[in-house]
Amino acid sequence: SEPKQGINQIVKLWGKLMLQYYGKQHIKELKDLHRDFYVSKLGYYTDTGAYYWYHTESNLTYEQTFIKLKQYHVNERIPIQYYELDSYWYYKQNNYTGEHGGIMLYEPRPDVFPNGIDGLQRDVLHTPLIVHHKYYSTDNLYQNTYRFVNGSVGGVSLPLDQTFFNKIFSQVKQWGVEILIQDWLSSVYEDMPESSWDVQTAREYHIHLAQGAKQAGVKIIYCMPLNPDIMETLENTQVHYMRVSDDYSENINQ
Incomplete structure (x- = not known):
């Protein structure tokens, strides 16, 4: 004992x-946790280590790949109840198309989803969506309209404006998104030391994130959190899930 x-x-x-x-x-x-669709239903992820992570079928866009993927699931009677769209679909720092770099513009690139994420959800997948979200880049296209704080190193920019997060979460909700993955949380501290110089900056970021998600009715997954992020979930009512393990990869002993 x-x-x-x-x-x-x-x-x-x-x-x-x-x-x-x-x-x-x-x-x-939590008596109704077993009813939560994320933990009780079968979903399909395109996150790190997945076959379609930054990889499509030959000569096809991601949208065309998802059309074939959805048809396969239907034909094989695999009851996928939600799909996750990882970081390959939005614009990143210096228009980089790979994994790294902060968000420059949180909109679907036309070479990835030419009919938008809302079109993909409505016309192809017909299920709730989970989308990836991370820190913003110092060249992001929002900072002239909303309040951002740029780090001195690491290329990390933090939005500290409630109206900005209200916009982002309202936008993804219209796309059919039920859950947002707030990833790369460790970069808020490791690549932007200014966020550790006081007790307000990082907390303000988390609070705005929570309020934006709450007003839109979107749940949040925290990913790659450090201890301050975990503690902040005491105030952030929209963090329903947290991933504490490293990314899945065939190159990592797991």
């Missing part, structure tokens, strides 16, 4: 008190 004293019990008690203070339930207290 587990000892009733010691560091483990102290940490558990501290966690319980923090949850009580912020009015949040422990996951064990």
